[in-house]
Amino acid sequence: MRDTPLSNCDRLFLLKAIEEKKRLDGRQTYDYRNIKITFGTDYGCCIVELGKTRVLCQVSCELVPPKDSRPTEGIMFFNLELSPMASPAFEPNRQSELLVLLNRQLERCLRNSKCIDTESLCVVSGEKVWQIRVDIHVLNHDGNLMDAASIAAISALSHFRRPDVAIQGRDVTVGSYLLVDPCEREERVKDGLLVIAMNKHQEICSIQSSGGIMLLKDQVLRCSKIASIKVSEITELINKALENDKKIRKEGGKFGFAESMPKERITTLKRDKAPVEMTDVKETANDIVNRTETTTEVASVPSPVLVATGTAQVGEGIVNSWGLDEDEEDEPLTEDRKTDEVMIISDSEEEEVVILNEEAHFTTLLLRMRVYPDARRLTGTSSAFPTVERARP
Amino acid sequence: MMELDQSGSVLREYGSEQSLLSRPDGSSTFVQGDTSILAGVYGPAEVKVSKEIYDRATVEVLIQPKMGLPSVRERAREQCVRETCEAALLLTLHPRSSLTVILQVVHDDGSLLSCCLNAACMALMDAGLPMNHLFCGVTCAISKEGQITTDPTARQEKESRALLTFALDSVERNVLMSSTTGSFSVHELQQCIAVSQKASEQIFQFYRDSVKRRYSKIQ
Numbered sequence: 308m309r310d311t312p313l314s315n316c317d318r319l320f321l322l323k324a325i326e327e328k329k330r331l332d333g334r335q336t337y338d339y340r341n342i343k344i345t346f347g348t349d350y351g352c353c354i355v356e357l358g359k360t361r362v363l364c365q366v367s368c369e370l371v372p373p374k375d376s377r378p379t380e381g382i383m384f385f386n387l388e389l390s391p392m393a394s395p396a397f398e399p400n401r402q403s404e405l406l407v408l409l410n411r412q413l414e415r416c417l418r419n420s421k422c423i424d425t426e427s428l429c430v431v432s433g434e435k436v437w438q439i440r441v442d443i444h445v446l447n448h449d450g451n452l453m454d455a456a457s458i459a460a461i462s463a464l465s466h467f468r469r470p471d472v473a474i475q476g477r478d479v480t481v482g483s484y485l486l487v488d489p490c491e492r493e494e495r496v497k498d499g500l501l502v503i504a505m506n507k508h509q510e511i512c513s514i515q516s517s518g519g520i521m522l523l524k525d526q527v528l529r530c531s532k533i534a535s536i537k538v539s540e541i542t543e544l545i546n547k548a549l550e551n552d553k554k555i556r557k558e559g560g561k562f563g564f565a566e567s568m569p570k571e572r573i574t575t576l577k578r579d580k581a582p583v584e585m586t587d588v589k590e591t592a593n594d595i596v597n598r599t600e601t602t603t604e605v606a607s608v609p610s611p612v613l614v615a616t617g618t619a620q621v622g623e624g625i626v627n628s629w630g631l632d633e634d635e636e637d638e639p640l641t642e643d644r645k646t647d648e649v650m651i652i653s654d655s656e657e658e659e660v661v662i663l664n665e666e667a668h669f670t671t672l673l674l675r676m677r678v679y680p681d682a683r684r685l686t687g688t689s690s691a692f693p694t695v696e697r698a699r700p
Numbered sequence: 701m702m703e704l705d706q707s708g709s710v711l712r713e714y715g716s717e718q719s720l721l722s723r724p725d726g727s728s729t730f731v732q733g734d735t736s737i738l739a740g741v742y743g744p745a746e747v748k749v750s751k752e753i754y755d756r757a758t759v760e761v762l763i764q765p766k767m768g769l770p771s772v773r774e775r776a777r778e779q780c781v782r783e784t785c786e787a788a789l790l791l792t793l794h795p796r797s798s799l800t801v802i803l804q805v806v807h808d809d810g811s812l813l814s815c816c817l818n819a820a821c822m823a824l825m826d827a828g829l830p831m832n833h834l835f836c837g838v839t840c841a842i843s844k845e846g847q848i849t850t851d852p853t854a855r856q857e858k859e860s861r862a863l864l865t866f867a868l869d870s871v872e873r874n875v876l877m878s879s880t881t882g883s884f885s886v887h888e889l890q891q892c893i894a895v896s897q898k899a900s901e902q903i904f905q906f907y908r909d910s911v912k913r914r915y916s917k918i919q
Contacts, residue, residue: 309746347807348734352766354806359722363738363806365766390764392740392802394723399762400769442767444804446738447721564806565731568717573917576910577715583850583899585709592890 310396351467381428726827743799
């Protein structure tokens with residue numbers, strides 16, 4: 308399904324609002340939407356909600372032989388997927404431009420910036436290293452996928468095995484007016500995008516500007532300043548979420564997605580463990596089986612009757628309706644003789660009425676075959692169709 | 701004859717949330733114990749010409765695994781869910797359109813297919829699509845000793861001799877779909893169906909309660 312385009316009125320309205328420093332959801336220009344990080348029962352699994360944008364991340368690992376060029380380094384693999392659930396415009400298993408862009412940015416931010424010490428993933432040099440696979444599924448697209456994905460990836464990686472992870476955050480801007488954390492509609496009216504990745508020590512890991520906008524020096528500096536503030540806020544949030552999860556796990560409390568489901572909403576409902584009544588199950592089952600068994604006994608399967616070599620008959624009318632004559636069944640029939648006798652009076656493909664001309668009487672045969680002489684020629688032998696031979700000298 | 705164990709026949713605690721995603725027309729999450737599925741429904745919407753059916757809507761079901769790309773196992777499950785949805789939905793009301801159900805596995809701890817079915821049904825309800833009847837999924841595991849366990853965990857599934865999943869409709873409690881693995885007798889099959897029918901009553905009651913709760917504020 309194609310995405311619905313943004314109408315001109317909407318576009319103008321949005322731009323006008325941004326000009327007046329107003330945003331659709333009532334935020335200020337530098338405000339982030341609410342961030343919620345939920346960890347699953349598995350290690351290395353989390354769902355990040357950034358406003359209405361929702362991302363699921365799962366980290367898994369595997370022992371693999373290392374790359375020949377880097378025998379002492381582990382392998383990081385990022386797989387971001389735009390699930391068709393996120394937006395009707397996303398098609399399954401298609402490498403869209405947006406997908407490639409997001410994957411590449413995520414890789415640059417997390418792998419190339421060396422935020423994960425890949426050497427610590429080495430088990431035996433040149434033989435076995437850990438391959439860390441990060442699967443990110445976008446569940447709902449409401450703008451700023453990059454931030455949601457990177458927060459999810461970092462949270463899941465820190466939750467996973469606690470390897471050497473330095474936490475990073477990001478910042479996104481719009482057009483000639485600066486907006487932080489754009490929602491989906493704001494993203495559509497953007498002129499360009501500036502993505503800054505920063506670690507918790509406020510060092511810039513990567514900067515990417517896209518969309519072909521020209522930025523002034525002080526604009527970039529201002530963006531990086533905003534980014535540094537946001538990064539420290541997000542880092543704090545991630546740490547808090549991780550600590551919380553750790554505490555609950557230690558105390559043996561309930562955790563996971565089922566627990567984080569909001570209970571007060573009217574759209575949610577929960578049920579406790581409930582027993583299934585199974586008292587008369589056995590009787591019902593026996594009843595049904597007994598009832599069916601009696602019917603199967605009545606209908607006995609008849610044994611096949613061998614009429615002649617190469618034939619068998621099952622079912623009613625044991626007497627051959629094709630008019631087999633026992634005496635003549637083995638007598639070979641020549642092609643020319645047969646063509647004399649057989650007269651096809653119907654060209655119907657389904658059923659053909661073939662009349663065999665004989666001395667005194669006509670026998671009508673109904674053949675469920677396309678053309679009798681052809682079929683005969685295909686099989687080659689006369690014994691394949693012994694039932695239609697009725698020639699008498 | 702095998703003995704039925706009363707302690708084995710429980711449904712784990714389950715819950716659901718509807719309309720939790722903003723983009724899809726209908727969405728829901730269904731949680732059975734630790735097993736959790738997120739479902740999103742788009743439709744009735746525009747359909748690709750190659751998939752268009754002139755007298756009814758085209759149903760597509762996609763199951764996204766948590767790790768890696770969808771494989772043959774997901775395809776098989778997709779087919780099970782799709783055929784159940786096709787039986788329940790009134791597709792002729794939306795000719796030449798598409799209905800897409802996307803199921804995202806959030807956590808697998810056994811009874812995944814039944815959880816998929818339940819999540820799909822809740823999402824279809826949320827999308828407000830006209831249906832003949834509702835449907836639910838129940839998984840039964842038969843252990844080596846012949847005990848029947850409903851809604852098994854991943855561990856119970858592994859230890860079981862046979863695993864049966866049924867989709868049941870809400871009106872006649874008839875079997876809409878069945879998917880089985882392992883070996884079992886006719887008696888066991890009938891028992892599992894009977895147990896699933898009993899268990900389905902609870903799930904349908906849950907559907908009813910959640911709808912009642914949801915529309916309780918509307919006078």
